[in-house]
Every structure is written in C-alpha cells, then in structure tokens.
Amino acid sequence: MEKENICPLNYTMNLIGTKWKPLILFHLLEGELRSGVLQSKILAISNKMFTQTVRELEKDGLILRKVYPVVPPKVEYKLSTKGKSLEPILRSLDDWGLNNM
Amino acid sequence: MEKENICPLNYTMNLIGTKWKPLILFHLLEGELRSGVLQSKILAISNKMFTQTVRELEKDGLILRKVYPVVPPKVEYKLSTKGKSLEPILRSLDDWGLNNM
DNA sequence: CAGTATCCACATTGATACTG
DNA sequence: CAGTATCAATGTGGATACTG
Numbered sequence: 651m652e653k654e655n656i657c658p659l660n661y662t663m664n665l666i667g668t669k670w671k672p673l674i675l676f677h678l679l680e681g682e683l684r685s686g687v688l689q690s691k692i693l694a695i696s697n698k699m700f701t702q703t704v705r706e707l708e709k710d711g712l713i714l715r716k717v718y719p720v721v722p723p724k725v726e727y728k729l730s731t732k733g734k735s736l737e738p739i740l741r742s743l744d745d746w747g748l749n750n751m
Numbered sequence: 752m753e754k755e756n757i758c759p760l761n762y763t764m765n766l767i768g769t770k771w772k773p774l775i776l777f778h779l780l781e782g783e784l785r786s787g788v789l790q791s792k793i794l795a796i797s798n799k800m801f802t803q804t805v806r807e808l809e810k811d812g813l814i815l816r817k818v819y820p821v822v823p824p825k826v827e828y829k830l831s832t833k834g835k836s837l838e839p840i841l842r843s844l845d846d847w848g849l850n851n852m
Numbered sequence: 853c854a855g856t857a858t859c860c861a862c863a864t865t866g867a868t869a870c871t872g
Numbered sequence: 873c874a875g876t877a878t879c880a881a882t883g884t885g886g887a888t889a890c891t892g
Contacts, residue, residue: 657774657777657845657848658844658845658846658847658848658849658852659773659774659777659841659844659845659848660770660773660774660848661848661851661852662844662845662847662848662851663768663770663773663844667764667768667769667773668768668864669761669764669768669864669865672760672761672764672768673758673760673761676758676760684873685873685874685875686873686874689874696865696866696867697866697867697874697875697876698865698866698867698875698876698877699864699865699866700875701874701875701876702864702865717874721872721873722872722873722874723872723873723874723875724873724874725873725874725875732851735847735850735851736847738843739840739843739844739847740760742839742840742843743759743760743763743764743840744758744759744760744763745759746759746763746836746837746840747758747759747760747761747762747763748759749836750762750763750833750836751759751762769884770884770885785853786853786854786855787853787854790854797885797886797887798854798855798856798886798887799855799856799857799885799886799887800884800885800886801855802854802855802856803885818854822853822892823853823854823892824853824854824855824892825853825854826853826854826855853892854891854892855890855891855892856889856890856891856892857888857889857890857891858887858888858889858890859886859887859888860885860886860887861884861885861886861887862883862884862885862886863882863883863884863885864881864882864883864884865880865881865882865883866879866880866881866882867878867879867880867881868877868878868879869876869877869878870875870876870877870878871874871875871876871877872873872874872875872876
C-alpha cells in the first residue's frame with residue numbers, strides 16, 4: 651500500500667489497517683503474551699504472516715518484544731504505551747462489528 | 752482479502768479497512784456530495800478506484816447512491832444510517848492520527 | 853459528468869520446508 | 873519454541889482510452 655498519509659485518518663489506517671494487525675493488538679489488550687500463545691489465539695494465521703505482522707507492529711512502536719536468552723527460545727509481546735492508546739479504537743471496531751454483523 | 756470474519760473486529764475491518772474507504776466515508780460525514788465533488792476531495796484517487804470503492808460501500812450498505820435522470824448525468828452520494836453510525840470510529844481514527852503522526 | 857473496459861505492475865498472503 | 877527462506881497464488885492499485 652502506498653504511503654501518502656495525506657490525512658491523519660490514513661496515518662492510522664496504515665498502522666492498523668491490515669488483515670491481522672487489529673486482531674493481534676486486540677488480543678494483547680489482555681496483557682503480555684508469549685509468542686506461541688498469541689499466535690495460537692489468531693486461528694488460521696500462517697507462521698510467516700504472524701512473524702511479519704508482529705515485526706511491523708514493533709517497528710511502528712505499537713508493541714514491545716522481549717526476548718529471553720534461554721533454550722528453547724522464549725519471546726513475549728506486549729503493547730507499548732502508543733499501542734495501549736489504541737484501545738478505544740479497537741474496542742469501537744469490535745463493538746460496531748458486534749452490533750452490525 | 753479473505754472473508755473469514757471470525758470476530759466482530761474483522762467484520763468491521765473488512766468493511767472499512769482499505770486504502771480509500773475510510774477517506775470517502777470521512778468526507779461524507781459533512782453531508783451529501785455530488786460524485787465529482789467527492790472524488791476531487793480524495794486527491795490522487797484514480798477514476799477506477801473511486802467507482803470501485805463507492806460501489807463496494809454501497810453494496811455493504813454504508814452509503815446511498817442517488818441518480819438524477821438528467822443530461823449530463825448527476826449522481827450524489829451520502830451516508831446511510833449504518834454508515835453514519837461509523838462516525839465515532841472515523842473520528843477516533845482521525846484524532847489518533849493527529850496525536851501520533 | 854459519471855462511469856466502464858483493458859491491460860499491467862506490484863504488494864500481500866500463503867504453503868511448505870528448514871534452522872538455531 | 874521461535875523464526876527464516878522460498879516459491880507460487882491472489883489481491884490491489886493504477887494508466888489509458890472509451891461510452892451514453
């Protein structure tokens with residue numbers, strides 16, 4: 651998607667307006683989650699898309715990635731402050747869907 | 752985009768989560784607009800994408816299309832009741848962008 | 853003016869197999 | 873367990889020309 655961001659609305663949509671991003675953010679509203687647990691909550695997401703999506707969310711400063719230097723690997727994700735500030739929007743999107751689907 | 756709609760959040764995103772839809776809906780918040788006027792407000796949208804997008808919004812019941820049987824043609828678009836109910840979400844997305852971009 | 857029809861470039865997504 | 877690599881399929885967006 652081209653990044654023109656003429657208006658604020660598009661800026662926001664470019665950060666969360668994809669198939670999986672809102673869903674991942676939504677699940678993280680309940681708190682920090684281990685990578686595998688988070689992924690298992692998003693039924694039907696492929697391994698590749700999961701990694702790719704959390705990477706972008708991290709790059710955009712919406713989530714934080716914590717790596718534990720253990721074997722086997724352990725990684726946890728949680729919302730950043732910026733990510734948490736999306737909560738009202740995520741809840742609105744979910745509520746609206748509930749009332750209209 | 753695949754239509755799985757496992758959760759309400761995805762239902763909503765499938766309706767408004769594309770490049771141009773939120774922008775078109777946002778401009779229609781100010782009221783009914785003639786086709787050409789609406790399109791001119793969305794800088795850089797191609798003719799094809801404009802028609803395609805308003806068609807989908809109409810199909811999904813978010814906007815209403817009024818055709819005047821005159822020459823030259825005159826078409827006006829406005830939000831439906833369902834479309835109007837998206838206003839809080841659209842404003843939130845815009846506000847969040849303003850505060851974070 | 854409003855919209856349609858092609859044709860094409862490229863971005864997004866996914867299945868599968870593999871690594872430290 | 874968490875993540876990477878590769879290849880293929882599909883979706884999305886756009887330039888151009890044309891119609892009633």
